[in-house]
Amino acid sequence: MSLRGSVPATAAIPSSTLYVFRTGLLRRPGYRTSRNDNYFMRLNSFKKSLKNNSLEITPSQEWKEKSRDMVLSQIRQTSAWKESGTHHQSKLGGAFNLVFAKYVLKPVAISVLAIAVVTSSVFGTAQAAQAALPGDSLYPIKLGIENAQVSLAFSEEKKTELEISFANTRLEEVVEILEDVVTKKQEPEKLVEVTKNGKIKSNVNVKEAITDFNKKMDSVQKRLEKIEKDDKSEKSVLKISNLVNEKTLVLEENLLQIKEKVIQGATTDSADSTDSTDKEEKGATTDSADSTDLLDEEREEAITNSADSADSANSTDSTDEEGKEGEESDIAPTSTEEAEIIEIVMNQEDEDLLDSINVALSAIDDTNTKSLKVFVGKAVKSENEEAKKEAVEKLQAKIKKVEKDITDSEEKIEKITSDVKEGIEDSEILIEVLTDSIIEEKVQVSSDKVQVEEGEEDSNVAADSDDSTNDVDGEEGEATVDEADSTDEDGEEVEEGEEKIGIVSTSTSEILIKDDKKEESGVIEEPSITEEKSIKKVIEDVQGKPKQAKSNINDAKKLLEDISADGLGEALGKMLQAKEIVKQTSDNIDVVEAEITKQADEAVENEEKENTTTDGADDVDFTDEEGEEDEDGKILGEEVDNSDSLLDVDSVSFDDKTIKQESESESSETAILTE
Amino acid sequence: MSDSFNDKFLIAGSLAGDDQAFGKLYDKYIDEIYRFILMRVRSNEEAQDLTNEVFLKIWQYISTNDSDIDNVRAFLYRMARNIVIDGYRKSGKEVLALDDDMIESLPDESIDLEGEIEKEDELKSVLSVVDKLPDHQRELILMKYVQDLSVKEIAQVLEKSRGAVRVSLHRAVKKLKTLLK
Numbered sequence: 001m002s003l004r005g006s007v008p009a010t011a012a013i014p015s016s017t018l019y020v021f022r023t024g025l026l027r028r029p030g031y032r033t034s035r036n037d038n039y040f041m042r043l044n045s046f047k048k049s050l051k052n053n054s055l056e057i058t059p060s061q062e063w064k065e066k067s068r069d070m071v072l073s074q075i076r077q078t079s080a081w082k083e084s085g086t087h088h089q090s091k092l093g094g095a096f097n098l099v100f101a102k103y104v105l106k107p108v109a110i111s112v113l114a115i116a117v118v119t120s121s122v123f124g125t126a127q128a129a130q131a132a133l134p135g136d137s138l139y140p141i142k143l144g145i146e147n148a149q150v151s152l153a154f155s156e157e158k159k160t161e162l163e164i165s166f167a168n169t170r171l172e173e174v175v176e177i178l179e180d181v182v183t184k185k186q187e188p189e190k191l192v193e194v195t196k197n198g199k200i201k202s203n204v205n206v207k208e209a210i211t212d213f214n215k216k217m218d219s220v221q222k223r224l225e226k227i228e229k230d231d232k233s234e235k236s237v238l239k240i241s242n243l244v245n246e247k248t249l250v251l252e253e254n255l256l257q258i259k260e261k262v263i264q265g266a267t268t269d270s271a272d273s274t275d276s277t278d279k280e281e282k283g284a285t286t287d288s289a290d291s292t293d294l295l296d297e298e299r300e301e302a303i304t305n306s307a308d309s310a311d312s313a314n315s316t317d318s319t320d321e322e323g324k325e326g327e328e329s330d331i332a333p334t335s336t337e338e339a340e341i342i343e344i345v346m347n348q349e350d351e352d353l354l355d356s357i358n359v360a361l362s363a364i365d366d367t368n369t370k371s372l373k374v375f376v377g378k379a380v381k382s383e384n385e386e387a388k389k390e391a392v393e394k395l396q397a398k399i400k401k402v403e404k405d406i407t408d409s410e411e412k413i414e415k416i417t418s419d420v421k422e423g424i425e426d427s428e429i430l431i432e433v434l435t436d437s438i439i440e441e442k443v444q445v446s447s448d449k450v451q452v453e454e455g456e457e458d459s460n461v462a463a464d465s466d467d468s469t470n471d472v473d474g475e476e477g478e479a480t481v482d483e484a485d486s487t488d489e490d491g492e493e494v495e496e497g498e499e500k501i502g503i504v505s506t507s508t509s510e511i512l513i514k515d516d517k518k519e520e521s522g523v524i525e526e527p528s529i530t531e532e533k534s535i536k537k538v539i540e541d542v543q544g545k546p547k548q549a550k551s552n553i554n555d556a557k558k559l560l561e562d563i564s565a566d567g568l569g570e571a572l573g574k575m576l577q578a579k580e581i582v583k584q585t586s587d588n589i590d591v592v593e594a595e596i597t598k599q600a601d602e603a604v605e606n607e608e609k610e611n612t613t614t615d616g617a618d619d620v621d622f623t624d625e626e627g628e629e630d631e632d633g634k635i636l637g638e639e640v641d642n643s644d645s646l647l648d649v650d651s652v653s654f655d656d657k658t659i660k661q662e663s664e665s666e667s668s669e670t671a672i673l674t675e
Numbered sequence: 676m677s678d679s680f681n682d683k684f685l686i687a688g689s690l691a692g693d694d695q696a697f698g699k700l701y702d703k704y705i706d707e708i709y710r711f712i713l714m715r716v717r718s719n720e721e722a723q724d725l726t727n728e729v730f731l732k733i734w735q736y737i738s739t740n741d742s743d744i745d746n747v748r749a750f751l752y753r754m755a756r757n758i759v760i761d762g763y764r765k766s767g768k769e770v771l772a773l774d775d776d777m778i779e780s781l782p783d784e785s786i787d788l789e790g791e792i793e794k795e796d797e798l799k800s801v802l803s804v805v806d807k808l809p810d811h812q813r814e815l816i817l818m819k820y821v822q823d824l825s826v827k828e829i830a831q832v833l834e835k836s837r838g839a840v841r842v843s844l845h846r847a848v849k850k851l852k853t854l855l856k
Contacts, residue, residue: 042855043848046801047820053798054821059709059723067727068701075697075734130695149691162691165684172681 133173134205143212157240160223164247167216170209171254177206178261203349210356217363220244221370228374237378238387244371245394252364259357262350369579372398376572391568392560399553399560399575405582406553410546412589417539419596538592545585552578682747686737701730704748707822708755714817715759725762729755749831752824756814756832804854812847819844 059067130145132138146166153159180202224244227237372394379391556574559567682703688696708729713722732754737744744750805813818824818832826844830837 043852046804046851046855049797050801050805050816050820051823053801054710054714054817056798057710057713058706059726063723064702064705067723068698068705071701071727071730072698074731078734078738130693149693153691158687158691161687165687168681168684 133176134208139208156223156227157236157243160220160240160244163216163220163223164244164251167213167220168247168251168254170213170216171251171258173209174206174258175261177202177209178258178265203353206353207356210360213360214363217248217360217367221367224367224370224374228377234378234382234384234387238375238382238384241371241375241378242390245368245375248364248368248371252361252368255357255361255364259354259361262353262357265350369398369576373572373576376568380568388568395556395560395568395571395575399556402549402575402579402582403553405586406546406549406578409582409585409589412586413539413543413546416589416593416596417543538588542585542588542592545581549578549581549585552581683744686744686747689734690737697734700747704751705730708751711752711755711817711822712759714821715756715814716762721762725755725758728758732758746828746831749824749828752818752822752828752832753834804851807854808847808850811843812850815840815844815847816851 130142132142146162146169150159150162150166153162224241227240375394376391379387382388552574556571556578559571559574682700685696685700685703689700705726709722709726712725712729713719716722716725729751733751736754805816808816815829818829819826824832826837826840829844830840833840835843
């Protein structure tokens with residue numbers, strides 16, 4: 001019987017939604033509605049009802065399973081299936097197959113594949129391996145099968161696609177592990193698994209997935225380099241680089257989501273373990289924190305909170321200063337202490353995890369940039385106008401991203417500047433320590449030994465002269481020292497050279513200029529000279545960088561207005577320069593931030609020690625103007641002395657050679673494109 | 676994660692010989708494709724057969740064509756739609772007649788009968804209104820409000836421009852309003 005007509009137009013089914021929206025029963029009592037409102041409400045109720053009721057229509061589970069097996073078995077019978085993935089083996093027979101397997105395919109992949117194939121037919125291991133997660137015994141088999149699939153794929157395009165696909169699988173695995181941790185947290189009986197060992201284990205697994213992810217990205221980059229060098233058809237190169245370019249953007253998006261989850265997880269953990277004071281502080285800090293710098297903020301928070309947690313184990317009057325003592329206490333930990341120590345370890349784990357995620361993000365960015373270079377490089381030579389247009393679009397999209405990065409670094413600089421100016425942790429003395437701290441800067445220059453010696457002499461003179469206006473002139477190899485530039489008008493004598501961290505502030509543009517000079521004059525580069533700078537000076541230097549990057553970006557934008565081969569190459573070069581400047585700036589800010597945190601901790605620690613050794617010294621008011629000069633001088637002197645042994649120059653220094661090499665390769669690629 | 680991106684990965688995996696990848700794609704879309712077809716053919720048995728056919732044809736397509744599928748979901752719907760239309764063309768049966776077979780089969784197949792009679796009534800009532808719409812408008816309403824397809828996806832399924840879909844959808848909703856008066 002057809003239902004059409006069986007339901008009267010007036011819908012005499014009292015229980016039906018139709019009745020409800022036709023009679024207007026959804027209206028609130030006393031609500032006067034216009035005719036249109038009624039229709040709108042009816043329509044909305046109808047749509048809702050239509051959707052909700054239709055969702056009830058689902059096939060039975062039994063049918064689905066049966067049908068799934070049937071469809072898959074039919075697919076396996078098709079010639080297309082037989083040819084896919086394993087078609088080398090099916091097409092190559094007997095002895096040749098063995099030779100092919102022995103010499104062409106990687107032995108490891110083969111053995112894993114063989115194991116997988118044998119076991120899959122008998123025990124279904126390969127199928128089970130597909131669902132394996134890092135840490136599972138079958139996981140290596142899964143990776144082996146993936147590698148075998150890549151090896152067996154015919155075209156470079158297919159190989160690339162598979163590698164990106166497997167990279168995404170790694171991210172899915174990370175999500176699965178993290179979700180598992182969250183689920184366990186919600187179940188009290190499983191909470192124990194999430195504590196110290198459980199978390200460390202899950203993080204190890206996540207890191208394993210991320211390591212393989214990085215390997216895949218690296219492999220994709222190498223593949224791009226290979227297709228770029230090989231005499232591949234233009235269409236093929238454009239297609240592969242385009243594929244990588246687009247898909248890395250999605251991978252980045254996915255990984256950023258994961259990062260957000262990890263950050264959320266870390267903050268939730270920290271919030272749970274801290275007292276109300278901590279929460280207030282956290283709230284205040286989070287409010288003031290800019291959104292782009294969320295990660296660093298949260299990480300710092302996590303560390304601070306974990307320190308606070310440790311304090312409360314020793315004393316009810318918890319202060320940050322006592323944190324490390326509590327942590328390092330020799331007394332056997334009570335259950336509360338143990339829980340807090342676990343919390344610290346967990347926070348450290350989160351921090352490590354975020355670090356590896358950042359490395360993966362950087363790998364994605366590198367792959368994306370590489371694909372863009374390959375695409376633009378090919379489009380420049382191509383006569384295909386469409387390809388050129390697409391290259392322009394891709395460049396514009398990347399430029400937008402770099403612009404965002406510039407804004408982010410501007411905000412970071414602004415934040416760190418205000419931190420230094422306004423004071424950190426309400427202690428005036430810290431600011432003075434921080435602003436007077438000396439940073440060792442290594443600048444690569446093309447200079448001869450005499451210049452280096454002169455530079456060193458200059459630096460000694462400058463150090464004594466308390467001259468804060470000295471500028472660095474790295475290109476000429478003249479090294480000067482910026483004497484600690486205190487915000488205090490009285491100024492203090494600081495023994496420079498005692499506190500040193502390494503930092504490289506040479507921008508890509510500078511490096512490029514030097515490279516050009518080097519190429520022109522053929523001068524072999526001399527070892528780097530050392531320059532010392534205050535944190536404040538580094539910040540001042542860094543402040544000019546976004547402007548420099550912006551200028552490059554603007555140049556690139558202008559070049560893109562007119563689509564020409566030269567313009568595209570140059571625009572790419574400018575964009576890459578801007579990108580490198582931003583990266584360097586961001587790295588420098590990170591080092592400065594780390595140094596500030598480290599020195600702040602040390603200063604506080606020293607202060608604590610001093611207070612404990614001197615009777616009645618615990619009431620020293622650092623903000624007291626009268627006592628400031630003497631106290632500052634004393635404390636600063638001690639701080640500098642202690643820091644000599646505390647600060648590890650190497651641990652914070654950049655590998656400037658690596659940066660140099662990267663920049664060289666960037667500049668040479670840019671030069672090729674421009675040509 | 677981007678759905679469309681993951682679908683493409685699943686297809687790439689299938690093509691590389693990973694049958695589990697195709698299985699995942701099947702699991703992901705089986706319910707909605709079945710629902711879409713059942714709403715059109717109104718016969719449970721027929722819907723099951725045609726649903727299987729959709730997945731087999733998808734495999735045939737991806738294994739023989741090099742061209743990239745932009746949106747796998749929309750492509751599945753397009754395939755399902757074409758198969759339903761072909762089926763009717765062959766059988767000479769008029770597209771869409773609300774069959775009790777569909778409604779009657781629901782409790783056995785998917786819905787727990789107890790306490791669900793009201794829902795069944797609702798579904799009948801709602802569908803009776805939708806069935807009063809002309810074929811093309813009914814199709815649009817079902818795709819938009821039952822299957823939750825975006826205008827872009829509907830445009831891909833129907834192989835029309837987005838603008839045309841928007842206009843047609845607007846008219847369909849207008850018509851629906853008059854039916855609800």
